Amino acid sequence: MTLAPLFNSSLAIQIHAFAALAAVVLGLVQFARRKGTFSHRTIGWIWAALMLTIAVTSFWISEIKLWGPWSPIHLLSIFVLFNVPFAVWLARQHKVRAHRGWMIGIFAGALVIAGIFTFVPGRIMHAVIFGG
Numbered sequence: 001m002t003l004a005p006l007f008n009s010s011l012a013i014q015i016h017a018f019a020a021l022a023a024v025v026l027g028l029v030q031f032a033r034r035k036g037t038f039s040h041r042t043i044g045w046i047w048a049a050l051m052l053t054i055a056v057t058s059f060w061i062s063e064i065k066l067w068g069p070w071s072p073i074h075l076l077s078i079f080v081l082f083n084v085p086f087a088v089w090l091a092r093q094h095k096v097r098a099h100r101g102w103m104i105g106i107f108a109g110a111l112v113i114a115g116i117f118t119f120v121p122g123r124i125m126h127a128v129i130f131g132g
Contacts, residue, residue, distance in 0.1 A: 005127035012060035013124060015053065020111065023050040027107045035096075044091070044103075048084050051106065055080040073114065080110050 026047045055077040087102035118125035
């Protein structure tokens with residue numbers, strides 16, 4: 001394992017990758033901790049900001065070009081930009097069950113599933129973990 005491929009990439013990719021790593025860690029912390037507490041809300045706001053950072057920085061990443069500089073992952077970024085604020089709004093409206101469902105869905109889809117695709121050979125995170 002070497003971080004050299006990541007540190008040799010653009011600033012957008014570095015911010016994107018480190019924000020995603022932090023969001024995964026904080027998301028797992030959120031799942032394990034008690035809900036509705038001050039710390040849950042504080043970590044939640046930080047997590048939401050990280051998710052929005054991940055989505056925004058993705059628009060400066062265009063290694064996979066299917067439609068001009070865009071790829072299907074950019075559709076996911078648009079999804080995140082709309083649905084993270086929506087999920088926060090649900091919490092503010094005390095619609096806890098809906099909030100939980102949206103947040104779990106965003107975590108699973110935008111971090112876990114999308115994150116798995118970053119380890120495909122030829123991608124930067126594959127080089128970070130497996131070398132080459």
